[in-house]
Structure formats: structure tokens, C-alpha cells
Amino acid sequence: MLIDFFSAVGDVLSSESTYINGALFAALLAYAATGEWVAERSGTLNISVEGMLLSGAFAGILGYHISDLIVVGLVFGVIGGLLIAAVQAEMSHRLTADQFVVGLTLNILVFGLVGFLDREIEPQALRASTVEIPILVDIPLLGKALFGEPWPFYLLYALVPLSWWLVYRTRWGLELRAAGENPQSADVSGIDVNRRRRQSIYYAGFTSGLGGAYFLFARIAAFDDSVIGGQGFIAIAAVIFGGWTLWGTMAGCVLFAGALSFQLSLQGLGYELNTELLQALPYLVTLGAMAIFAKRVRPPAALARPFIRGLK
Amino acid sequence: MTRGARLTEWVALYALSVAVALALASVIVEATGGDWWPVVEALVDGSIMAPGRWGGTLGIAAPLLLVALGTVISSKAGLINIGQEGQLLIGAAVAVYFSFRIGGPGPLNVVVLLLFGALGGAAWASISGLLRYWRGVPEVLSTLLLVFVALQAVGYGLKWQWLLLADEASRGNRNLVSEQLAKDNRIPRPDIFGNEFPITVYVAVALALAVAYVLARTVWGFRLRMLGHNPRAAQRAGVSSTVYGASALAIGGAFAGLAGAAMFAGGGFSFGNYRLVPGFSDNIGWTGLLVALLARERALPAVVAAFVFAGLRNGAGFVNSTGVQSRITDVVQGLLVLALLVPPAVVFLRDRRRARAAATERV
Numbered sequence: 001m002l003i004d005f006f007s008a009v010g011d012v013l014s015s016e017s018t019y020i021n022g023a024l025f026a027a028l029l030a031y032a033a034t035g036e037w038v039a040e041r042s043g044t045l046n047i048s049v050e051g052m053l054l055s056g057a058f059a060g061i062l063g064y065h066i067s068d069l070i071v072v073g074l075v076f077g078v079i080g081g082l083l084i085a086a087v088q089a090e091m092s093h094r095l096t097a098d099q100f101v102v103g104l105t106l107n108i109l110v111f112g113l114v115g116f117l118d119r120e121i122e123p124q125a126l127r128a129s130t131v132e133i134p135i136l137v138d139i140p141l142l143g144k145a146l147f148g149e150p151w152p153f154y155l156l157y158a159l160v161p162l163s164w165w166l167v168y169r170t171r172w173g174l175e176l177r178a179a180g181e182n183p184q185s186a187d188v189s190g191i192d193v194n195r196r197r198r199q200s201i202y203y204a205g206f207t208s209g210l211g212g213a214y215f216l217f218a219r220i221a222a223f224d225d226s227v228i229g230g231q232g233f234i235a236i237a238a239v240i241f242g243g244w245t246l247w248g249t250m251a252g253c254v255l256f257a258g259a260l261s262f263q264l265s266l267q268g269l270g271y272e273l274n275t276e277l278l279q280a281l282p283y284l285v286t287l288g289a290m291a292i293f294a295k296r297v298r299p300p301a302a303l304a305r306p307f308i309r310g311l312k
Numbered sequence: 313m314t315r316g317a318r319l320t321e322w323v324a325l326y327a328l329s330v331a332v333a334l335a336l337a338s339v340i341v342e343a344t345g346g347d348w349w350p351v352v353e354a355l356v357d358g359s360i361m362a363p364g365r366w367g368g369t370l371g372i373a374a375p376l377l378l379v380a381l382g383t384v385i386s387s388k389a390g391l392i393n394i395g396q397e398g399q400l401l402i403g404a405a406v407a408v409y410f411s412f413r414i415g416g417p418g419p420l421n422v423v424v425l426l427l428f429g430a431l432g433g434a435a436w437a438s439i440s441g442l443l444r445y446w447r448g449v450p451e452v453l454s455t456l457l458l459v460f461v462a463l464q465a466v467g468y469g470l471k472w473q474w475l476l477l478a479d480e481a482s483r484g485n486r487n488l489v490s491e492q493l494a495k496d497n498r499i500p501r502p503d504i505f506g507n508e509f510p511i512t513v514y515v516a517v518a519l520a521l522a523v524a525y526v527l528a529r530t531v532w533g534f535r536l537r538m539l540g541h542n543p544r545a546a547q548r549a550g551v552s553s554t555v556y557g558a559s560a561l562a563i564g565g566a567f568a569g570l571a572g573a574a575m576f577a578g579g580g581f582s583f584g585n586y587r588l589v590p591g592f593s594d595n596i597g598w599t600g601l602l603v604a605l606l607a608r609e610r611a612l613p614a615v616v617a618a619f620v621f622a623g624l625r626n627g628a629g630f631v632n633s634t635g636v637q638s639r640i641t642d643v644v645q646g647l648l649v650l651a652l653l654v655p656p657a658v659v660f661l662r663d664r665r666r667a668r669a670a671a672t673e674r675v
Binding site for chain 2: 045106230236
């Protein structure tokens with residue numbers, strides 16, 4: 001039994017599809033987690049990221065449905081994410097409604113809305129063509145996963161460094177972090193705290209909408225209301241796992257996506273292990289990783305605390 | 313401003329928000345080529361008017377209300393529990409497991425079964441409490457992730473006879489079903505004017521009153537609210553966030569588990585017909601969470617909210633016949649919750665602006 005298990009793990013780790021699947025999920029998580037990381041650095045715990053991904057995925061397929069162009073699909077995906085971000089940002093950081101209540105409701109609302117629209121419209125799409133980067137794609141095992149992907153994947157290589165640069169190297173990013181660490185001081189020094197928070201949520205909507213559309217075109221090119229299936233929440237877990245640093249967050253994305261793809265590959269290779277345990281594995285790994293690491297990191301000091309001038 | 317004017321303003325604001333939400337929903341229906349009026353008629357027919365329907369609505373409202381009450385309690389302590397769906401399922405599974413292994417007289421069995429359901433839900437929610445207060449894992453994530461674990465755990469249990477699966481004689485050629493609950497172990501379903509519903513409805517409403525009383529009028533409820541409003545002040549006043557927070561989460565889970573056990577023992581049109589089946593929880597946990605949000609996390613308004621959402625859910629069964637997908641009711645539910653968030657926020661902001669203007673005038 002134990003030897004079986006080790007040979008199974010060996011087979012999974014030496015199979016190229018494990019890494020290809022892993023990269024697929026890691027990219028989805030990375031798109032969402034990058035935006036979520038920016039949002040959380042400004043002090044808002046944006047839990048509608050799940051809804052943003054789903055909205056982006058559906059808007060993506062809708063865009064492709066009416067134009068037959070994947071680029072249009074991606075643009076629609078961004079718009080889909082931004083729409084959800086608009087509701088979240090304006091309601092929680094302009095109208096001062098509770099950010100969790102707004103976020104939770106949005107997730108459920110988007111789930112119902114795309115389910116409804118999907119059955120009414122029944123949009124169709126095609127997978128995005130893969131682009132292979134010469135030489136690099138020939139690296140054994142990892143080559144295809146990192147350099148032989150559907151082309152929207154490569155946007156990530158620009159998006160993540162760009163987000164880092166925005167947050168750590170621009171005035172806007174400095175103000176954003178100030179809003180997340182000490183909103184009272186930021187306010188006194190002339191920063192519009194809630195405006196920065198709204199902007200950071202819009203940024204999360206942008207990346208998550210793009211990520212949702214990417215996932216749709218990279219993976220199945222067919223829509224289903226369970227296509228995202230809780231990945232948005234795992235992206236939030238990745239931000240916490242990474243201790244609110246961008247590189248830690250990316251490491252979390254790779255780890256959690258790895259657990260998911262491990263499970264898929266094990267089943268794909270025909271190993272008859274306990275399927276329920278395997279299906280629960282990604283969630284158990286996420287829970288376990290957070291149980292180990294959540295206490296060792298320091299969140300932004302004002303995370304999830306609404307800022308209303310004059311009130312503490 | 314006089315009290316009357318203020319009340320009128322509140323009512324007007326709420327009416328406007330709800331109207332906008334419903335208008336948005338009807339625009340969505342029209343935009344996809346449907347007609348909104350037949351949908352409304354179907355909803356009213358399916359939830360109240362057609363023979364035998366309002367009994368069904370009440371039968372759905374009971375578990376929704378129970379889940380919502382648990383949510384109210386945990387959110388009063390400032391905790392965000394979004395794992396009701398899993399807690400409900402685990403509660404139901406634990407109730408099922410014990411219901412066929414204890415052999416007391418019928419009515420006693422029902423009570424024991426419900427208690428085990430509550431215990432199961434509480435235990436499941438307590439995992440999140442443990443992770444929160446021992447390891448610092450945010451409960452909003454752990455409760456949610458545990459939903460997916462619960463689904464798999466119950467799926468696993470339904471594969472093995474020593475856990476939940478029925479023996480071959482009683483399950484026929486079906487897979488993944490539990491035994492059917494014996495007739496004298498079921499929750500009574502009296503028939504009133506051709507409508508029948510489990511008496512859990514009365515229990516749920518009574519519990520709503522109890523929760524409202526406990527939160528508003530007891531020391532325990534006061535401490536819980538203090539913890540939710542200002543954890544630091546609560547700590548200085550001697551309220552242990554670990555004890556109160558963890559017990560609020562556990563009680564929240566207990567209500568969800570109780571709802572699951574009551575769905576199993578109370579029957580109803582979609583709740584597995586006294587058997588545990590895959591997909592048994594059927595989104596009752598999620599909708600119950602929305603009910604609590606719609607009621608703005610208060611126990612008595614949750615009663616009304618539960619009946620409204622139960623009506624939408626039961627009425628949805630009639631909507632498909634109008635050519636519009638029944639999932640439009642999910643959209644209506646979400647829009648309603650969002651709409652009801654607007655009036656308090658608007659009034660709050662305006663009062664502040666007025667207060668500030670008054671303060672500058674005085675200077």
C-alpha cells in the first residue's frame with residue numbers, strides 16, 4: 001500500500017501534465033491573488049474576488065460569443081470584473097456598507113446571475129491557441145508548463161512585476177499602503193483613504209476579471225457556473241499565506257495549485273486512491289498551510305477596518 | 313426632524329431600494345427575451361396561491377430561518393461564518409448516523425436525532441473556532457474551505473455501510489443513499505387546509521424569539537455584542553474573545569446542523585424524502601446566510617426574510633414553465649440583499665453631513 005503510494009507520487013511528479021495543469025491553476029490564482037494583494041495592502045479585505053473571477057469568466061465567453069475574437073473576450077472579462085468591483089467599491093467605501101456583507105452577497109448574486117444568463121444565452125467559445133517560446137519550451141517537465149501555454153497566460157509575466165512596481169515604487173502605491181497601515185495619519189496628510197481603497201478594489205476587479213477570462217480560454221472554453229469553484233477564496237488564502245508580500249503570495253498560488261493538479265493527475269493516471277480524500281486535498285492543504293503560517297505574518301494594520309473620518 | 317417624518321423617510325428609502333432591485337431583475341428578464349409579469353404570477357402561484365404550495369414554502373422557511381439564526385449569533389460576535397452549507401450537511405449526516413443506531417421510543421428519538429444534528433454542526437464549526445483562536449486563521453476562509461471538505465466527507469460516508477450507506481435490501485439498486493427514516497421517528501407534518509408542513513416551523517419561530525431575547529436582554533448576549541462592536545473594550549471589560557467567539561461560532565454551527573437534521577427528519581419536496589442523498593443540503597446553507605444578511609443580522613427580521621426567500625425558492629418551481637430560467641430567483645435574492653444595504657448607509661452619511669454643518673454653524 002505504502003509502496004503503491006510512493007510509486008503513484010513518483011509517477012505524478014514525473015508526468016508533464018501535472019505541471020501543465022499546475023501552471024493553469026497557478027495562473028488563475030495568480031491573476032486573482034495579485035489584485036487581491038493590492039486591495040488588501042490598502043486595507044480592504046475584498047472577498048468578492050470569487051465573484052469577480054466568475055463574472056470575468058462569463059463576460060469573457062460572452063465577448064467571444066458575439067465577436068469570435070479572444071481579445072474581445074479578454075476585454076469583456078476585464079469589464080465583467082470591473083463591474084463587480086464597482087459595486088463592491090462604491091457600496092463599501094463610499095456608502096459605508098459592511099464590506100463583508102457586500103462581498104458575500106456579490107459572490108452569491110454573480111453565481112445566480114451567470115447561471116441564469118448562461119442558460120438563457122448558451123454562449124460558446126474556443127480554446128486560445130498555444131504559443132511556444134522556442135528553446136525554453138524544451139526544458140524537461142517544466143518547459144511546456146511555463147513557456148508553452150495559451151497566449152493569455154503570458155500577460156501574467158507582465159502583470160505581476162507591474163503590480164509590484166505600482167505598489168512599491170510609485171507615489172500611488174505609497175499612499176495605498178499608508179491607507180492600509182494607518183488611515184488616520186494618511187487622511188491627515190491629505191490622502192483620500194477611501195478613494196485609494198476604491199481604486200485598489202478596481203485594480204482587483206481588473207486582474208480578476210482578466211484571470212477569469214484567461215482561465216476560460218485556457219482550460220475548457222465552455223462555461224459552467226462551477227468553473228471557478230471557490231478558487232477566488234483560495235486566492236485570498238494565498239495572500240494570507242504569503243504574509244501580504246507579493247512573492248509570498250505567488251508562492252502560495254503555486255503551492256495550492258500544485259495540490260489541485262496533484263489530485264487531478266493522480267486520478268488521470270488511473271490510481272485508485274480514496275477519491276474523496278483527494279478531492280478534499282487542495283482545501284486541506286490550504287487549511288493546513290494557513291494553520292502553520294497565519295500566525296507568523298503581520299497583516300496590514302488597518303485590514304478590514306472601514307475608514308470613516310472622525311470615527312476610530 | 314420629527315419622528316413621523318423620519319419614519320416616512322425610512323419607509324420611502326426602503327421602498328425605493330426594493331423597487332430598484334426588482335426593476336433591475338425585470339430588466340434582466342426582458343433583456344434575455346422573457347416577460348417579467350408571467351414570472352411574477354408564477355412566483356406568487358408557486359409560493360402561496362396554488363393548492364398545497366404555502367405548506368411547502370413554510371417547510372423551506374424553517375431550515376432557512378434556523379441557519380439564519382445561527383448566522384445572526386456568530387455575526388453579533390463580529391465573526392464571519394460562511395460555512396453554513398457544510399455545517400448543515402455534517403449535522404444532517406451525524407443525525408442520520410445516530411438515528412439508525414439508537415432505539416428509543418419514536419418521539420424521544422426525534423429529539424435525540426435533532427440534538428445530534430446540532431452537535432455535529434457545532435463540532436464542524438468548532439474546527440474553525442479552533443483554527444481562529446489557536447492558529448490565527450481567519451474564520452471567513454476556514455469555514456468556507458470546510459464546506460468543500462464536508463461535501464467530500466459526506467460523499468465518503470455514503471459509500472460505506474458502516475457509516476451512512478443503506479444495506480442492499482433497503483436501497484434497491486440505488487447507490488449513495490442512507491436508510492429511510494422509520495415512520496415513527498419523523499417530525500410530524502399536520503395537514504392544514506390541504507397544506508402540510510413539519511412542525512419544525514413553530515420550533516424555528518420560537519427559537520427566533522429566544523435568540524432575539526438572549527441577544528438583547530441577557531448578560532451573555534450583551535457580552536457577545538460588546539465583543540462584536542469593540543473587541544478591545546470587550547477585552548478590558550473581561551470578555552474573553554476566545555471563549556465568547558468560539559462559542560458563538562459553535563452555536564452558529566449548531567443551528568445549521570439542527571437545520572440539516574430537521575430537513576432530514578421533517579421531509580419536504582426536495583430534501584431527500586427522509587434519506588440522506590448526495591446534494592442533500594441543496595444550497596439551503598447559502599440561502600440561509602443570505603437570509604441573515606437580508607435581515608441585517610437581526611433575529612426577528614430574519615423570520616420575515618426567511619419566509620420571503622422560501623417563497624422565492626418554492627415559487628421558482630413554477631417559473632420554468634414561463635420560458636424564463638428559474639435561477640432568476642437567485643438573482644432577485646442577491647439584488648434584494650444589496651438593495652437593503654443602501655438606505656441605512658445613505659441616512660448615516662447624510663446625518664453626519666448635517667451634524668457637521670450644524671457644528672460649523674455653532675462656531
